[in-house]
Amino acid sequence: xxxxxxxxxxRLDSTPSVIGFASVVGxxxxxxxxxxxxxxxEEDSLFGEKTWEKxxxxxxxxxxxxxxxxxxxxxxxxxLIFAGDLLNQCIGSGYGHRGSQIPFAGLFGACSTMAESLxxxxxxxxxxxxxxxxxxxxxxxxxxxxxxxxxxxxxxxRPPSAQWTVTGSGCTIISHAEAGPFIREITFGxxxxxxxxxxxxxxxxxxxxxxxxxxNYLHDTGANPAAFDMIVTGDLGQVGAELFVxxxxxxxxxxxxxxxxxxxxxxxxxxQDVHSGGSGCGCSAxxxxxxILGGVxxxxxxxxxxxxxxxxxxxxxxxxxETIPSIAHLIHLSSKREGQ
Amino acid sequence: xxxxxxxxxxRLDSTPSVIGFASVVGxxxxxxxxxxxxxxxEEDSLFGEKTWEKxxxxxxxxxxxxxxxxxxxxxxxxxLIFAGDLLNQCIGSGYGHRGSQIPFAGLFGACSTMAESLxxxxxxxxxxxxxxxxxxxxxxxxxxxxxxxxxxxxxxxRPPSAQWTVTGSGCTIISHAEAGPFIREITFGxxxxxxxxxxxxxxxxxxxxxxxxxxNYLHDTGANPAAFDMIVTGDLGQVGAELFVxxxxxxxxxxxxxxxxxxxxxxxxxxQDVHSGGSGCGCSAxxxxxxILGGVxxxxxxxxxxxxxxxxxxxxxxxxxETIPSIAHLIHLSSKREGQ
Numbered sequence: 001x002x003x004x005x006x007x008x009x010x011r012l013d014s015t016p017s018v019i020g021f022a023s024v025v026g027x028x029x030x031x032x033x034x035x036x037x038x039x040x041x042e043e044d045s046l047f048g049e050k051t052w053e054k055x056x057x058x059x060x061x062x063x064x065x066x067x068x069x070x071x072x073x074x075x076x077x078x079x080l081i082f083a084g085d086l087l088n089q090c091i092g093s094g095y096g097h098r099g100s101q102i103p104f105a106g107l108f109g110a111c112s113t114m115a116e117s118l119x120x121x122x123x124x125x126x127x128x129x130x131x132x133x134x135x136x137x138x139x140x141x142x143x144x145x146x147x148x149x150x151x152x153x154x155x156x157x158r159p160p161s162a163q164w165t166v167t168g169s170g171c172t173i174i175s176h177a178e179a180g181p182f183i184r185e186i187t188f189g190x191x192x193x194x195x196x197x198x199x200x201x202x203x204x205x206x207x208x209x210x211x212x213x214x215x216n217y218l219h220d221t222g223a224n225p226a227a228f229d230m231i232v233t234g235d236l237g238q239v240g241a242e243l244f245v246x247x248x249x250x251x252x253x254x255x256x257x258x259x260x261x262x263x264x265x266x267x268x269x270x271x272q273d274v275h276s277g278g279s280g281c282g283c284s285a286x287x288x289x290x291x292i293l294g295g296v297x298x299x300x301x302x303x304x305x306x307x308x309x310x311x312x313x314x315x316x317x318x319x320x321x322e323t324i325p326s327i328a329h330l331i332h333l334s335s336k337r338e339g340q
Numbered sequence: 341x342x343x344x345x346x347x348x349x350x351r352l353d354s355t356p357s358v359i360g361f362a363s364v365v366g367x368x369x370x371x372x373x374x375x376x377x378x379x380x381x382e383e384d385s386l387f388g389e390k391t392w393e394k395x396x397x398x399x400x401x402x403x404x405x406x407x408x409x410x411x412x413x414x415x416x417x418x419x420l421i422f423a424g425d426l427l428n429q430c431i432g433s434g435y436g437h438r439g440s441q442i443p444f445a446g447l448f449g450a451c452s453t454m455a456e457s458l459x460x461x462x463x464x465x466x467x468x469x470x471x472x473x474x475x476x477x478x479x480x481x482x483x484x485x486x487x488x489x490x491x492x493x494x495x496x497x498r499p500p501s502a503q504w505t506v507t508g509s510g511c512t513i514i515s516h517a518e519a520g521p522f523i524r525e526i527t528f529g530x531x532x533x534x535x536x537x538x539x540x541x542x543x544x545x546x547x548x549x550x551x552x553x554x555x556n557y558l559h560d561t562g563a564n565p566a567a568f569d570m571i572v573t574g575d576l577g578q579v580g581a582e583l584f585v586x587x588x589x590x591x592x593x594x595x596x597x598x599x600x601x602x603x604x605x606x607x608x609x610x611x612q613d614v615h616s617g618g619s620g621c622g623c624s625a626x627x628x629x630x631x632i633l634g635g636v637x638x639x640x641x642x643x644x645x646x647x648x649x650x651x652x653x654x655x656x657x658x659x660x661x662e663t664i665p666s667i668a669h670l671i672h673l674s675s676k677r678e679g680q
Contacts, residue, residue, distance in 0.1 A: 001468065002467065002468050002469045003468075004419070004469075004470070004471070008443060010469055050660075053657065053660065054660065054662075079344070080528055084446075086429075087654065088428040088429070088654045088655070088656065089426075089428070089448065089450065089652065089653065089654035089657075090448040090652070091652070091654045091656070091657045093448075094531065094652030094665050095657065095662065095665060097531055098531045098533050098665045099531075099533075100530070100531070101530055102530060103527075103528035103529060103530055104528070104529070104530060104531050104667060105447070105449075105456060105528060106424075106447060106450075106456070106652070106667075107445070107447055108424060108429065108430040108433075108446040108447060109445075109446045110429065110446075116445060116446070120445065120460070123464070123467075123469050124463070127342065127463075127467030127468065127469055128341065128342050128343075128344075128467065129344075129350055129463050129467055130344070130350075131344070187443075188420055188443035188444070188445060189443060189444070190441055190442060190443055190444060191434065191437055191438045191439075191440070191444050193438050193439075312429065312430070312431070312434030312435075312446070313429065313431070313434070314427065314428045314431045315428070316393060316427075316428065316431070317393065317431045317435065320390075320391050320393065320394065322394075322435065325434050325438045327444060327446075
């Protein structure tokens with residue numbers, strides 16, 4: 001049963017568990033620092049399909065099936081799947097789950113989708129709306145690049161603040177179980193827009209949303225940021241991560257060296273030439289569903305705040321002179337059911 | 341508190357109420373048969389903005405504010421807003437609620453979004469995840485036409501099976517209250533794809549999803565289709581509506597002349613030259629938030645099944661030779677809290 005705490009946070013009193021999780025990534029991600037954590041590294045950027053969009057759908061379906069396998073349940077056990085992605089009309093998800101025969105709720109949260117889908121999936125299980133749910137998302141470098149920026153063949157120059165869209169997918173299966181990782185609280189974010197209009201500086205556009213949601217969570221719960229082994233943002237990259245920390249400092253919240261960013265964890269920034277870091281729905285999804293949830297299972301992480309951020313603009317809205325609205329949702333993951 | 345009935349349906353035992361609803365539409369919709377039901381008919385297709393996309397965002401914000409007014413609550417009372425639309429990266433919603441300072445969950449369900457958002461909004465209230473929620477969506481003829489088909493200036497020919505995208509938005513506010521309309525059950529749909537690839541025949545692509553979800557609801561609850569004053573599909577249009585009825589007949593479910601379709605209700609098909617009828621997220625949204633909920637309030641409708649349908653393709657997926665996956669979600673609306 002859920003309990004609302006403060007204005008923004010929902011405590012999930014039955015503490016739903018992540019009973020299965022899986023990550024599927026591309027070659028470049030498989031050459032990065034998290035290589036050993038991923039369930040599957042696919043060398044072929046087409047995943048055996050004819051187009052990159054079809055490849056992304058297949059990758060999302062693969063992550064879902066692997067997560068089911070690891071949870072040791074059949075797909076019929078899933079009451080509802082929450083999924084979304086970055087592509088126009090979310091075709092990564094729509095086609096990825098076309099044959100699944102499972103009730104489907106489509107989401108659009110841009111790169112915040114892993115947190116949004118997981119929050120909804122956990123909320124449904126906690127409240128008895130569903131017994132078992134799935135949350136899944138993806139991104140693909142080649143589909144995102146040609147949709148949001150330039151044809152790949154063009155070889156456009158990238159400024160230092162630019163990020164590299166991750167080819168990856170992550171899926172979590174949520175239910176009630178004796179073992180964790182447990183989901184203790186969720187905080188849905190509001191849309192922030194501080195007037196950034198540079199599509200090559202998404203980290204700066206998203207940092208205020210991440211700070212805002214974290215401040216709301218800390219205010220609602222009275223939690224001490226030092227109580228968490230890791231406060232991990234979605235894909236702010238280096239530029240956005242620095243801004244995030246300084247925005248918190250302005251509000252007198254000091255993070256004791258426990259802040260990490262999925263966009264900086266997934267690549268070796270210098271060796272892999274990714275400028276400010278990784279991005280895309282698949283960035284926070286594949287990092288969550290590998291090193292983070294894996295760390296909680298192995299005991300190296302006990303208390304984690306996962307804050308995935310999304311930039312809600314489109315190429316057209318930017319062409320029309322609009323700034324970039326952004327959003328961040330938060331999940332408190334814990335190795336324990338109760339207490340800190 | 342929710343109770344799961346059968347495989348697909350959730351009974352909302354606390355029967356949340358629609359405490360406010362509002363519809364905003366364009367000039368053409370304001371000249372149709374439902375003219376007197378709409379809260380606001382805007383003659384200017386730009387809604388005072390510089391682009392049609394900004395107009396769509398404004399329209400969605402207007403519907404939300406009108407619904408709040410009619411519910412007689414302030415926006416601070418809203419715990420979570422569920423919103424989405426048809427535009428790439430759902431910019432109608434992202435920009436429409438940018439300044440609202442309300443937690444936001446973005447959805448993509450194409451033209452099923454009104455049912456998807458309302459189902460989630462009602463589920464959150466029933467289960468105590470939220471006290472008060474909002475569900476809102478929109479579409480705009482000019483934004484959809486140039487994104488999905490041709491530039492308006494091109495003046496492309498339209499076959500008889502084509503539908504006309506509605507310029508409209510609908511918003512519902514959900515909470516617990518003594519008076520209805522009440523939301524009794526919800527059924528989330530699965531993605532169907534029977535191989536239709538003609539983007540000018542979306543009704544045919546979506547009809548199987550609508551039939552599938554209705555059959556699941558009837559199977560789960562044991563309800564008799566004759567017990568409803570109206571079984572209303574989202575925007576199948578004339579071609580899709582006929583297919584829907586015949587698909588049900590094949591499964592031995594006969595509808596006793598209580599089937600209506602929002603796409604056929606909103607326009608006078610012949611006088612307004614809209615071929616197979618209206619379509620777009622705003623079609624079922626503006627019809628629900630005018631004649632349907634209005635009819636329940638006035639007592640002319642007592643039991644209604646609202647089944648909004650969505651086609652989950654994109655222009656790119658169709659160019660890549662893909663067929664059109666579709667989905668439908670169902671809401672049982674009632675003037676009474678219990679019994680039939």
